[in-house]
Amino acid sequence: MTRFLFRRLLFALVLVVAVSSAALLLTRLSPGDVATQLGPFAPSAEVVRERARFDLDRSVASQWVLWVSRAARFEFGQSFLYNRPVGGLIRQATANTALLAVIALTLATLTGIPLGIFTGSRRGGLLPRLVTGASLVCLSMPPLLTSLLLVFVAARTGWLPTGGMTSVAAVDVTWSRWVADVAWHLPLPALALALPIAATFERLQSQAIADVVRQPFILSAVARGVPHRRLVVRHAWRASLRSICAVYGLAIGTLLSGSFVVEYIAAWPGLGRLMYEALRARDIYLVAGCAAMGGMVLTLGGVLADVLLVAADPRVREGVVR
Amino acid sequence: MRISRFLGILVTAGLMAAGYAAWRSAVPSRPASGLAPQRGGQLVGSTRSELRSYNRLVSREQNTEILSLLTQGRLVRINRSTFELEPWLAESWEASADGRTYTMHLRKGVFWSDGVPFTSDDVLFSLKASYDPRAGSVVVSQLTIGGQPITATAPDSSTVVFTYPAASGPGLRLLDNLTILPKHKLEAALANGMFRSAWDSSVAPADIVGTGPFVVREYQPGQRIVLDRNPRYWRKAPNGDALPYLDRIVLEIVPDQNAELLRLQSGAIDLTQSELRPEDYVAARRSEEQGDLSLLELGVGTDADAFWFCQKPEVKRNDPRFAFVQKPEFRQAISYAVDREQFAEEVFLGAAVPIWGPITPGNRPWFWSEVPRYRHDEDRARALLKSIGLEDRNGNGVVEDARGTEARFTIVTQRGIGWYEHGTAFLRESAARIGIAFDVAPIENGALIQRLLSCDYDAMYFRPLATDLDPAGNLDMWLSSGSGHFWNLEEKTPATEWERRIDTLMLEQASTIDPDRRKAIFNEAQTVFAENLPVLYFAAPRLYYAHRTRVLGIVPSVLRPPALWNADMLSVTGP
Numbered sequence: 001m002t003r004f005l006f007r008r009l010l011f012a013l014v015l016v017v018a019v020s021s022a023a024l025l026l027t028r029l030s031p032g033d034v035a036t037q038l039g040p041f042a043p044s045a046e047v048v049r050e051r052a053r054f055d056l057d058r059s060v061a062s063q064w065v066l067w068v069s070r071a072a073r074f075e076f077g078q079s080f081l082y083n084r085p086v087g088g089l090i091r092q093a094t095a096n097t098a099l100l101a102v103i104a105l106t107l108a109t110l111t112g113i114p115l116g117i118f119t120g121s122r123r124g125g126l127l128p129r130l131v132t133g134a135s136l137v138c139l140s141m142p143p144l145l146t147s148l149l150l151v152f153v154a155a156r157t158g159w160l161p162t163g164g165m166t167s168v169a170a171v172d173v174t175w176s177r178w179v180a181d182v183a184w185h186l187p188l189p190a191l192a193l194a195l196p197i198a199a200t201f202e203r204l205q206s207q208a209i210a211d212v213v214r215q216p217f218i219l220s221a222v223a224r225g226v227p228h229r230r231l232v233v234r235h236a237w238r239a240s241l242r243s244i245c246a247v248y249g250l251a252i253g254t255l256l257s258g259s260f261v262v263e264y265i266a267a268w269p270g271l272g273r274l275m276y277e278a279l280r281a282r283d284i285y286l287v288a289g290c291a292a293m294g295g296m297v298l299t300l301g302g303v304l305a306d307v308l309l310v311a312a313d314p315r316v317r318e319g320v321v322r
Numbered sequence: 323m324r325i326s327r328f329l330g331i332l333v334t335a336g337l338m339a340a341g342y343a344a345w346r347s348a349v350p351s352r353p354a355s356g357l358a359p360q361r362g363g364q365l366v367g368s369t370r371s372e373l374r375s376y377n378r379l380v381s382r383e384q385n386t387e388i389l390s391l392l393t394q395g396r397l398v399r400i401n402r403s404t405f406e407l408e409p410w411l412a413e414s415w416e417a418s419a420d421g422r423t424y425t426m427h428l429r430k431g432v433f434w435s436d437g438v439p440f441t442s443d444d445v446l447f448s449l450k451a452s453y454d455p456r457a458g459s460v461v462v463s464q465l466t467i468g469g470q471p472i473t474a475t476a477p478d479s480s481t482v483v484f485t486y487p488a489a490s491g492p493g494l495r496l497l498d499n500l501t502i503l504p505k506h507k508l509e510a511a512l513a514n515g516m517f518r519s520a521w522d523s524s525v526a527p528a529d530i531v532g533t534g535p536f537v538v539r540e541y542q543p544g545q546r547i548v549l550d551r552n553p554r555y556w557r558k559a560p561n562g563d564a565l566p567y568l569d570r571i572v573l574e575i576v577p578d579q580n581a582e583l584l585r586l587q588s589g590a591i592d593l594t595q596s597e598l599r600p601e602d603y604v605a606a607r608r609s610e611e612q613g614d615l616s617l618l619e620l621g622v623g624t625d626a627d628a629f630w631f632c633q634k635p636e637v638k639r640n641d642p643r644f645a646f647v648q649k650p651e652f653r654q655a656i657s658y659a660v661d662r663e664q665f666a667e668e669v670f671l672g673a674a675v676p677i678w679g680p681i682t683p684g685n686r687p688w689f690w691s692e693v694p695r696y697r698h699d700e701d702r703a704r705a706l707l708k709s710i711g712l713e714d715r716n717g718n719g720v721v722e723d724a725r726g727t728e729a730r731f732t733i734v735t736q737r738g739i740g741w742y743e744h745g746t747a748f749l750r751e752s753a754a755r756i757g758i759a760f761d762v763a764p765i766e767n768g769a770l771i772q773r774l775l776s777c778d779y780d781a782m783y784f785r786p787l788a789t790d791l792d793p794a795g796n797l798d799m800w801l802s803s804g805s806g807h808f809w810n811l812e813e814k815t816p817a818t819e820w821e822r823r824i825d826t827l828m829l830e831q832a833s834t835i836d837p838d839r840r841k842a843i844f845n846e847a848q849t850v851f852a853e854n855l856p857v858l859y860f861a862a863p864r865l866y867y868a869h870r871t872r873v874l875g876i877v878p879s880v881l882r883p884p885a886l887w888n889a890d891m892l893s894v895t896g897p
């Protein structure tokens with residue numbers, strides 16, 4: 001296990017360097033650079049100064065070497081948009097996205113998996129079909145549409161804040177009230193992110209349970225008179241977890257990509273919104289920094305999924321199934 | 323599967339019904355018009371981008387401009403509603419007969435927000451910082467006359483004498499560009515070359531002091547900027563009340579304009595920093611009918627969408643189409659082909675007025691209604707094309723010259739802007755009727771600017787923003803050598819005779835003091851421009867602005883920010 005983890009972390013490091021370097025180079029090579037943010041008719045002296053500030057007056061290779069050497073010392077350069085160091089911005093944004101992602105993933109897990117067990121272990125009936133229908137709707141709605149719909153409903157009803165991470169009133173409040181305020185702002189973006197993932201979990205879990213209950217060891221348990229609830233929860237569910245664990249890593253990727261849109265629409269100050277704005281502004285070092293952090297999160301998600309798989313399925317642990 | 327699909331439709335319908343019911347259940351607020359301003363309360367606005375700097379002398383970003391209006395002062399200000407010059411930190415002045423010397427008397431009893439008295443030293447310091455090459459000032463071009471700086475002396479702590487290197491048409495209006503900054507806070511930074519970064523957005527707000535109505539309380543990147551009332555603010559209301567009325571202004575950072583509108587409608591924010599898009603007007607009107615929003619017509623915008631061909635001979639010399647693109651008749655033909663009334667109707671949903679030049683009716687002091695016009699006339703357009711040898715010789719619907727070069731071009735425009743897409747589509751259809759073929763290529767903003775700067779395009783459809791309403795402050799567009807002379811950037815010598823003529827006229831009007839004479843000269847420059855049509859303008863949008871009804875005291879402006887330029891007079895009903 002230790003060797004496995006070491007190998008995966010080494011792979012993570014290579015991936016982070018590759019992804020962030022690719023992001024840096026693609027941003028550099030794509031048409032228009034950060035100086036275009038000064039407007040079409042900015043004085044040339046100002047343009048030259050800004051290009052030099054972001055090393056755009058150097059060759060691509062020279063800029064990359066400079067950036068890598070600085071990044072090795074944990075200096076990721078300055079952001080044009082925010083006029084401050086990239087490192088601090090990414091740390092703050094990652095913390096905000098992590099909070100949102102953990103809540104969304106928890107929500108998706110706690111709704112998607114039980115509902116999947118329910119629909120997968122029942123044949124026919126109105127309720128399972130209703131759940132299946134709702135899942136199909138959620139699966140077919142992209143996060144952009146979900147977040148816009150939720151913001152619209154929130155705006156019309158006032159049931160939830162329409163966006164942001166804290167309310168205006170949170171400027172002068174105690175820490176506990178601040179936490180409550182953040183919690184009040186979480187449902188909208190968390191739901192927008194969680195709904196398609198919950199639907200994915202539900203569909204996968206349902207299919208997996210339906211497959212497992214046809215297995216001989218389940219039929220044997222039925223023959224032994226094991227009660228239905230125990231049969232499903234203790235035997236079938238555990239055996240069916242493999243497919244769910246396998247998509248957990250993908251779910252983290254989905255959360256990250258979904259956060260691009262959801263955080264932008266819901267004005268959540270997270271990594272997705274930061275990267276989106278950085279890309280639009282060709283904010284080269286901020287793009288590279290965000291890509292590095294995104295790569296790191298994705299790889300860690302993959303590791304987490306593997307660990308969960310090993311924990312959930314003894315056959316994987318024992319090397320029977322890979 | 324059929325049942326699942328049916329259930330899916332059922333759930334979707336249920337969601338839509340719930341959304342509709344929720345929308346109908348929203349309780350409208352009461353309009354607050356006619357109420358007297360109240361002291362206290364908090365106004366929540368929005369902004370769509372981050373703050374980069376607190377220092378207006380080194381940054382021209384919109385947020386820096388807004389923060390400058392809210393927290394700093396100028397000696398004089400141009401009223402954004404009337405365009406008149408008003409005394410501000412200077413309460414009076416005298417001008418010499420030759421218009422080159424201005425003696426400004428500073429307002430007494432003005433303090434910086436940290437309690438330090440405001441004096442003439444601060445004015446001299448701000449002017450010095452504007453010209454310091456290490457500071458990288460962005461206002462230096464607005465504060466130079468014929469390439470020479472303005473000089474200033476301070477006979478005493480409340481008097482400043484400005485000496486202009488030459489007579490200037492705008493006169494004291496130039497000083498609206500000079501934000502007065504605190505010498506006691508920034509002198510060391512200027513001395514050691516750190517002025518440019520001294521007031522970056524990462525600086526602690528407590529270090530930002532000003533003479534404006536508000537002080538910065540907090541900046542939370544990605545979330546909001548919070549400003550509190552400046553208790554030392556000098557200005558009083560006409561009835562003697564201390565200003566500002568508001569205790570706090572919060573600017574929520576909402577990058578998406580759709581989300582911004584929804585927040586405005588829901589009451590999460592009170593106002594925005596931009597006018598409504600044409601497509602948002604109906605939704606805002608509905609909210610007004612429900613009593614949630616007040617809808618104001620700001621007037622006709624001062625900037626309009628422009629269409630032009632790259633006319634840089636160095637780049638286009640080998641392009642056979644340049645032979646006819648550079649002829650005014652070709653551009654006039656396109657102008658005749660476009661029905662501007664219909665353009666305003668279709669592109670701006672009727673909320674626009676036809677125009678024939680860069681100065682719109684929104685720029686009241688400088689608009690000239692007698693500028694040459696090109697009424698929609700397709701026969702005349704075809705005749706003009708024929709007069710320069712362009713005819714449809716092979717019957718494919720596109721005109722070509724004697725050598726067979728077709729009048730076929732690609733229009734580059736910015737992607738994602740609705741009225742650009744509609745405008746270029748209208749233009750393509752209009753031009754097709756006279757035999758000119760346009761293909762439209764919407765591209766991302768950064769790529770568009772790069773192409774503009776390198777003249778890597780046939781034609782472009784875009785809205786260049788004027789740097790100043792006064793043409794003397796916008797010479798970078800008018801002069802052939804200007805960095806904003808967008809159809810042929812920074813010409814070494816005027817490429818055409820008519821550009822040389824415009825150069826002469828613009829330099830003359832910029833150095834003329836008599837306002838009537840200036841207007842007459844500028845009218846002539848506009849005429850030369852409209853006759854030669856280096857750039858075609860079709861319609862200027864009427865601007866509408868929406869704010870919550872609880873906000874009082876808004877004096878709308880066609881310039882951005884439409885409401886916060888007058889923030890010290892704003893008030894709200896309720897907390």
